[in-house]
Every structure is written in structure tokens, then in C-alpha cells.
Amino acid sequence: MFAFIARIVVGHPWRVIAGWLVVAIAIIVFSPDLEDHTTGNNQDFLPTSFESIQAQDLGNEYFPATSGATGTLVVSRTDGAAMSPPDQQAAIGLATTLQNEKIPGVTAVTGSQQSFSPDGKVAALQVAFAGQPGDDIVNDAVPLVRTNATTALEGTDLQAGLTGNAAILVDSNSAYDDAENVITIATVIIILLTLGLVFRSPIIAVLPIVVIGVVFTAVRGVTAFAAELFDFEVSTSLDAILVVVLFGVGTDYIVFLLFRYREELRQGDIGDHALILSTRVVGRVVASSALTVIGAFSALFLAKLGSLNSLAPGLIIGVALMLVTALTLIPAVCAILGKHLFWPLGPGPEPKRSPFGPISRFVGHHPVVVVITIAAGLIVLAIFSTGYKSTYDTLDEMPSDTPSQEAFSTLSASLPPGALSPTQVYVKTPGPVPQDELATLSTNLSQVPGVASVTPPKLSQDGTAALINVILVEGPYTSEALDAVEGPIRDTAHSSMPDAEVLVGGQTSTLVDVRAQLNTDTSRVFPVAVVIVGVILGLLLLSVLAPINLLVCVGLTFAATLGALVIVFLHGAGYDGIDFSTPIVLYLFVVAIGTDYNILLAERLREEFKNGHSPAEAARIAISNDGPTVSASGTILALTFASLTLTGLENLQELGAGVAIGVLLASLVMAPMLVPGLSVLQRSAFWWPANKTKPPAADMDARVASAT
Template sequence: MFGRIGRAAVLRPWLTISAWIVAAVALAVLAPQLKSTGDQADFLPSHYESVQAGQVQERAFPRHEQPAALAVFQRADGGKLTAADQDRVAEITARLQGLGIDHIKRIETNRQAVSPNRQIALASVVATVKDPYDPGLMDSVDKLREQAKPLLKGTDLRLGITGQAASALDSKKASGDTDSMIMSATLVLIVVLLLLIFRSPLIAVLPVLIIGVAFMVATGLIATAADLGGLKADSSISAILIVVLFGVGTDYILFLLFRHREQLRSGQAPKQAMITAVTLVGETIASAAGAVIVAFMALLLSTMGMLRTMGPSLAISVAVALLAGLTLVPAVFSLLGTKAYWPSKSWRKQPKNVLAGRIGTLAAQRPAAVAAVTGGVLLVLAAGVLGFRAEFDTTSSLPQHLESVRAMKDLQRGFPAGETDPTTVYLEKDGGGTLTKAQLDDYGARLAKVDGVGQVSPAVLSGDGRVAQYSVVLDDKPTGEKAIELVSGPLRDAAHQAAPEGSKALVGGTTAVLADIEHAVNHDYKVVFPAAGIAIMLILGLLLRSVVAPVYLMVSVALGFGATLGATVWLFQNSQGKNGLLFTLPVIVYLFVVAIGTDYNILMVARLREEIEQGRTPREAAARAVARCVPTIGAASVILAGTFGVLMLAENSMLQQMGFAVAFGILLSAFVMAMLLVPALTTLLGRRAWWPGHKVAAVPAPAPVHDDERTLV
């Protein structure tokens, strides 16, 4: 089948190229814009309590307004606010209100909005939109900060703006233009590394252009599917798509080009060499893409909409990369022939690569020692997973000099940390009755007794008197670990138990959403990972026609996953004293290390199988396969790892964690597992690794492999 695909693309190159260009342009022009949302509550299913609380709020209090930000006033000398200071706070607030800034409904304060120690005064910033991540609202908060500066001149006051919208604005600024950074770094890495590897300007540039066309097609298809299916995409999906497409796309192109050059060196004509390359590598590329696709599609089993929508989007992008690798790449390079490698003439002869040959010899001649050492290293690193703690406070990763961070610390000098984003408790009467004042007062008093609750506001009744709303200010930061534990446990328990007979209570708000997300993520770990592992094992079994090989391959993949996450815990959580690591980090490592990193294992075992089928002994097969695959795997992994490594330059510590984890995991998958552990285990198992398939008849042993035959460069 792959031979026919390759032949069709090579013999009809202009038709193939034209079809891709027409598809890319049509989708770029006609496809809708990809939708996005920053509200994590939108991604939780309806059975979670925080979502149900939000539904009650929409029904019973449709006009309820929650401050999107807080203006924090204090004296410049850190002293207590005087009566004159409070008058100036009211005056500045009124003047800011009078500016009529877009997306800001009103800015208000009063004499009661002063801390008990009289060091902090607050003004609430109420927005016209509910989403604190709304781009227009973030721009308005930025404008509000600028407009406030001249109003403070000549006073003894300082002002800082914090809260959800302000934190979202600062997070965006701190991250910078992540998409552009990733795209630029990816392009530079691909061009420079391909130029160093092939010493050809055409090969350095053409893959970028080819993947660029595939990127246009993929994003157009994803946007169309999202529009037709009403799908929402997380705000980070574009950056992830860039990495996935350019990462796996470059992998598949390198798999094909290295094999094409190998066939040229064997004496085949350029077009026939490309057809042969597609025939030999097509199954490997398809299997690698299939493993990544099913891993991404396993995210459909997630309870979180964020991951469920991400899965199909990433699967579509990989499918497009696969199709481009099997059709567009052969078509383009069939037109160029050997000119694609100009001015280098390395395609004419097999150069010596001593290092790759030595790696192959090591894995083949000392498999037990290699397996023991590499497996031991992975186990030691994986031990760090035992100390993993999930961090849900994304603002804690922001640089400390940002205004929202500093203003939050100032606020905590006078008010409970939860003042910026109170938790909301709804008490609803079942049936047709109404809640009495005695019930409301008693219920509020019982909520206030919960350890960790700073204050509880008087109940606000709905128009029909059946629903009461309580604003609960927590002592701890709303997005912090302590607040999440309080809401998910003691506060919810107390709220449910204290509900009067014939009524029910629901706890909502940001902290409640994060508590439910934590529960959802823990569920997903137990469901998504095993499902993806089983699916990848089935694909490996079909590729290798073996029951044994997929088992030890997945064991090595699991070790790599644990080692990657463990190393990140050692570095960021233990060494740097962080409270925890990004709660989505295990999923990110799963997406990019387990799924994409499996490509390198598949390439290696496919070559091992090919060498065995040619009648070589397991040791000879391992030596040749490793030596032939080292340059391909090394080049592909360095490009992908380097792309993520750029994130370590960001000021945001969570981006640093993501960058290190994925870059380290990819390199671990390539240089430790694919090049050493997997070949060593395959050699130790011998022909049993391929049971029950690939029973090769005994043939005379081939001539010894010399160093200059062991490596493809």
C-alpha cells in the first residue's frame, strides 16, 4: 500500500503539490476562526458541584456582579490611612469612574472598604463582561492603571490593581508572545540543524515550507470541525499545534529523507529511491503517527472539556502531518532529485560515523549491562514522582515584580487573601416554600464557624425567596492549595450538613472550580493513561506482528514517563523549593514525551525487525539498526526538544517547568530508551522478542559489519 502511495506521489508530483496548495489556500480563506475560552469552568461536566452552583447563580441571580479586579490603596510610608487619605481614595475612585473606560461598568468604594488595621483601602472594579480573561477587559485594566498614575501625584497614596482580570493581564504580559517565540525558535532550530546535518540550503528550507502548508491545512480543518461541532479550544491550543505539527512533521520528513539518501547510496535512481524509501518507511511513519493519534484521542475519555477538545485537534494535526509526509514530501523531492542535496555530495558515499557505530556495538555486544544501567538510571529518576504535588495556583508562577502580585501581598496586610475572589455558597429551598430569616441567619453563622473562613456576608435572597446567596471570604489565597483543600473538604461538608431540612446547598466560585478540576484531573490520570497505553500497544503489535515486543516497549515508555516527571520534581519542586508543579504537567509529559517520543522507539524496533527478517542474528541486527538510526533519531529529537527548551527562557516558572520536562523527556526517549534500552532488551530476548510472528528461516550469517557500513549520516 505504501509503495503505491509513494509511486503515485513521485510520478504525479505537480498534481500532488497543486492539491495541497489549493487545500491550504481554500481552508485559510474559508475556514472560520478557532474559538477559545479562558474559563476553566466551561470545561467541567455538569455533574460537578461548582458547575451546578454556576447554573443556580444564572437562574436565581442573573444580575449578580462580582468584581473583576480590586484597586488596593495604601499610604506610601506604610502607615495608617487618615480621614483625609480616605477622602482622596473616594475622590480618585470617582474620577476613575468618570473616565468611562470600555468594559468597566463602575468603580466604587466606601468608608467600610477599609481594613481593620486601617492600612489598606479597596475599590471594586466591576466589569461589563463576566469572563475575567476577556481580551477587551484586560486591555481596560491596563488602561485603568495608566489613567490612575497622574491622579496619585501630590498625594501620599500608592495604588495597585489586582484580582482575576489584573492577574490574567500580568500573566499574559509575563508570558510574552509565546506563540511567536515558539514559532521563531522552531523555525530557526529546524533550518540550522537541517543545514548542519545535510549541508544543503534546500533541505534546510523545504521542510519548513512543507510543514507550513500542512499547518495551514490542519488549522483550517480544526477550525472547521470546531465550528461545525460547537467545539471550544483552550487558549493554549495554537502554541501546542505549532509544536506538534513542526515536531512530528520534521520527524517524518527526516525518517523519509535519511532512508532516501540510503537508497541513493545503494545505487538506485532518485525517483526509484524515493519510492523505495516510502515503501520501507511508510509503515513505520504510519504506525508512529497512529500511536500519537490514538494517544491524543484517548483524551476524549477525560472528564475535562479542555482535554477532550484538545485531543481531536491534536489528532487532526498529526494526521495531516502523516499525509504530508507520505505524499507532499515525496512529490517535492522527486522533482529535485539529487539536486535537493546540493552542494553536498554526501549522498554518493557512505561516510564513517564512529560514534554511531560504537553505540550500536555497545548495545549489541553488552546488552545486559546496557539494559541494567539505563533501566537503573530511569528508576532513580522516576523515584522523584513519589514527591509530586500538583499546583493549581497559576498566579504563583508569575514574577514577583508584577503589579497584581505586589498588590495582592499589600491587600493581605489588611484583609483575608480571599477578599479578591470570594467563594459563593447557594442555599436553595426544595419544593414551593421559601427560606425564613431565622434559617438564613443560622446557616450563615454555621458557615462562619468553619476554620479557615474569614468572613461570611449576610444572605442575599432571590426574587422568589427560594435561593439565598452567601459570599464567603477565605483566609487563604483563593487559588492556593490550602483554600482548595478547605473548599473541597470542610467548607463543602459544613455547607451540606448545615442546610435546613427541605433545602440543599451548593458551593461555587473560582476555588470550588479548582477543587473540581483537581478531582477531574485525578480521575483522568487513572483512565486516560491506561487507555492510551493499551491502544499504543495494539498498534505496536500490529506493526511488529508480535506479542512480546509491545510489552517491553510500553514498560520502557512508562519508565521514561516516570523518569521525566521525577526529574522535573527533583529540579523544580525539591531543589527550588516550589510548593508544587503545574497540575497539567503529567498530561503535558504524556502528550509530548509518551506519545511523540514513542516515534523513536517505533523507528528503532521497525529497523530491528527489518534486519532480523534479512536473516541477521539478534546481535548483528541490533548493531546495524542502532548505527543506522542514531543520526535520524538524534537529529529529530534535538529539533523537537530544542523547541520546547526555549520555554525555559520565559519568566513564568510554569512555562519553565513545561519546557524542561518535555525537552528532557524527548531527549531521554531518544538517547536513552530508543538508542540503548530498547535495542539491548531486544538483543537479550533474541528471536523471542518477535513471537509469534517473524519466524525467520536459518540462513548463513552475513559478512561481518564494518564500521563504515554501520551508520547512515
């Protein structure tokens, strides 16, 4: 099949390119805007069976004025001193001013003497929005509240900062937009420099940037079509991840083809024949790699947490389009450019010295030493993964100069951090809510460890529902707050009024449910991804033991990578925890993308073994020829993901560092040394039930004939 595709593409390159342009332009012009299907609200990503979602629904029905997005407008003096009576009057007056301005999307701005902190340094005015966090009307209202508050305080010694779930989400979206720009610029520079150095050709350096840039735009369009057709939302992090996935994976596939093409030209093959042969051989590897990535990402569909399963369509569409690009558009461009592709120095002669020459001989002669040394090093790193600690504090993960972060810092210096987003306890009864039982509930909640205060109950208009706001001692996104809500607060709320429907909602309660669902999703996604990847490897390599070896190596690499993250961020940087989504996303990237390099080396090992070479000689040939390919590809991909560390967002920094470490381990250690070492140790059993089918290739004519 790949030989057929190669002959068609190389034989009709202009038609292939014209077809691509027509399709790409049609997608760009007619696709909906992906931004219309993007959200960062965790509640949008939870199944309706969870308590926090049911509490939100009850709040929407009985307390619509306070059940939407919320904000805390933190007013303080610019010099940090306690506010004087005139300052306090101005602060309360700010609430009245903003309320009277009738800002679109704002239902109420309130303040009273109870809004001031005990030390008199802060006034916490409450802002209620007409919608949920992430809604367009709320996102548009946040900057208006900030601007109008600043304008109203001009000429005073006061300043105001808006925080809360609405403002945090707006700032988060802005941070992701900035991150995408940083990632794109860094990725382009990385690809230009690395490919320029490896191939010494400006054309090859620019080629992936132009091609993948077009593919990225098309992927966003197709994903938007899918989101509109199947009615799903995607996470705000999708664009940033798509950039590095497409540029990373796409560059890998292009580099795989170019290395093999250059190898054939250096060995004396002619242009079109060399390109057809390279496309056929590499096409099988690239297709298997892409299917592995797609299969692993498909496991995300089993996750019920929307922030995870909503990543699957975009990533799958991206890799699928990149596969088609690698099999069609790239060979077509290469066919048109011909000898000019490697301008100005051409493919050059075979390198006289390569570090992979000695490595290949050492692996072939000392496989036991190689396997034991590498495995021991990975196991040591893997041990540190047991110290993994998660965090759900999305506010703390943003840059410290983020407006909502700065306002929260001012607030938490004078008031309990939990005042940022109170936990909401809703009560629903068939008739009027019993006042004595409601008072008992309030008293019991106030005595729970981790609770700073409880506001007086508020009744619905018909008297059959009540709302109690619980202020936590810790910040609403901290692990301590999550533990308090998940355990004693929910237990106390449910047991205090057993004959009523009592539901605990709010941001902290939502994160409690996210944490619970994430644990369930992880137990589903991990094994399914392994099975899918294992089946694809088995079909590619036509072996039983080889895929098992590769999966064990990949699993060990993932554990070692997570251990390295623990060392870097928890022990080194002193982070409180690693973002809760990092392990499962990192797992999929390391298993899927890291397997690319294993596939390339394993397929070359299998090719040389079937050509009649001994396991040691097959390893020498495979490492010598494809070692430079995986090392260059892996380095480019690792540097691409490492660009995430420049974003200022801790969750992206952790993901970027993790994937970079995992890819380097896979491309520099596992694929070119550990896997060949295992193949030498296990000899023919590694490829069972395959057998040697022919003697070593004698001439180039046979190889060209196999391509054509």
C-alpha cells in the same frame, strides 16, 4: 500502499504541490477565526453536574449583578506608606469616578470605608463585570478599567492595579500570546541550526520551517472549522502546544525520510529509486508513529474536563495533516529539488566513524549489562516521581511583573490573600430564607479553619435566595484553599441548613471540581492510551512480546521523566508544586511522541531480523544506521520543546522541560540501546510469531525492486 503513494508522488511532484497550495489557501481564506472559539475560563471546561457550576447558575439567576466576572482594584501609595485622609478620600472617589464613566462591560465599581486594610496601606475597590471571565466584553473592559484608573489618579501619590479572575485571565491570554511568539522564534532558530549542522544544507534547514509553517496555519483553520461545527471551545494553551508539536513531530518525520534517502544515495542508489524506496520504508514508520500519536491523543476525548478533551481535536488534526504532508508534500519537494536538495556538499560518503558503531557492537555483545544499567538508572529517577505535588495556582505561575500579579502582591501584603476572590455560598429555599438558620450558617462558616472572615448575608429580591461571601486566609488558588473548600467549608455549608439547597461556588470551588475531575480523567486516559498504542505497535510489528517490551520501556521513561521534573522544579527550583495538567499531558507526549523513536528502531530491527540476521547482528545494523536518525530527531524535538522554558509561564516551563527530558531519554537511551538490548536478550521470542523469511539481502537491485 506506501510504495503506490511513493510512485504517484515522485512521478507527479508538481501536481501534488499544486493540490496542496489550493487546499491550503482555501483553508486559510475561508476558515473561521480560532480565537472566537478559545477560552481560559475553567468553568467553561467543567460538566454541569459539578457543585461549582450549579452554584454559578443559581448566582446568575438570583444575583446577576455580582455573579459575573469580578475584579479588585487595589489602590495604594506609590511610596508604600499608609494612606492619609485625603488619600483615602481620593481612593473612594476613584470608585465613584469609574462608576460614572460607565465603562462598557462594567456594571459596578464600589468602595467604602470597609474597603481599606487594617494597616491603612491598601484600598480594595470591587469591580463587577457584565459577563464571565473570558467573554469578549469582559476582556475589552479590563484594559479600560486599568487605563481610566491610572488617568484618574494622575497628579496624586496613589497608584491602582487591577486583579481578580477577569484581569488574571486577560493577563494569562496575553502571556500565552507572548509565549507563542517566543516559542516560534526559538523553534525556527533551533531547526535552522540543528538541521544545518546535521545535513550541511541550507535548503534542508529551511524546508521544514516553510512547510510546517503552512501546515500550522492550515491546522488552526481546520480546528476552527471543527470547533464551529461541533460547538466546542479550545484552551488558550492550544496554540503554544501546537507550535512545538507540529514543528517537533513534523521535523521528526522529515528527518526520518531525509536520513533514509541520504543512506540510500550513499549506498549507490539513483535519485527517484532511492526516494521511492525511502518513502515506502519510512512511510510505514511515519504512518505508524502518527497513528500512535493520534491514538494516544484520542484518549483525551474520554476526559470530561474540557481543558483536556478540547486539546484533542487540534492535536489530532495537526498530526494527521503532518502525516499527509510527510507522505506527499515532502517527497514531492525532494523529487523536484533532486540532487540540489543536499547542496552544496551533496549526500557525502558513508561516515568512517560514528559513535553508534561502538555502541551497536557493545549492545550486541553485552545486552545484559546494557539493559540492567539503563533500567536501574530509570528506576532511580522514577522513585522521585512519588514526591510529585500538584499546584492549581495559575496566578502564581505567571511572570511576577504581570499586572494582576503585581496588584495581588500589594493586596496580600495588607489583606488576607483570599480577599482576591471570595468563596460564594448560595442558599435557596422554597419560601423566604429563614433568618435564624442563615445567621447560624454565617456563624458556622466563620469558625471553619482557614476562613478569615464572612460578609453579612445578602438576600435576593424575592427573598428566597441568599449569598454569603467567605474570605479565605490563603490565596484562592492555593492547595490549602482548595482543601478548605473541598472539606470543612462545603461540609459546614451543607450541614448547617439541611432543609435548604446550599451550593458553594467561586473560583476556589471551581478548582476543587477541576481537581476531582482531573483525577477521574487520569484514571481513564492513562490505560486507554496504553491500549491504543499497544494495538498499533502490535499491528506494525506483527508481534506480541515486542509491543509489550516497548510499552514497559515507555512507561518507565514516563515515570523517570516525572521524577526528573520533581528533582528540577520541586527540589531544585523550590516550586510549591508542578502544574496540575502537566502529568497527564506529559504522559501523552512521552507515550505517543517518544514511541516514534522506538518504532523506527524496532521496525529496522524487525526488517534486519526478517532478512535473516542474528539478533545481535540485527541490533548492530539497526543502531548503526538508525541511531543517528533518532538521536538527531530527538535532539531537535527536545530543543523545540525546551523552548517552552523561555516563556516565563511556569506551567509551560514544566511541560517543556518534561517533554524535552522524556524525548532525550527515549531517543538517546531507550530506542538506540534499551530496546535493541532487549531484542538481543529475548532473541526470536521478541518477534514471535514472526520468523526469518529470507537470507540477508545480497544486492541493491533487490532493494530497488521492492520499492518499485
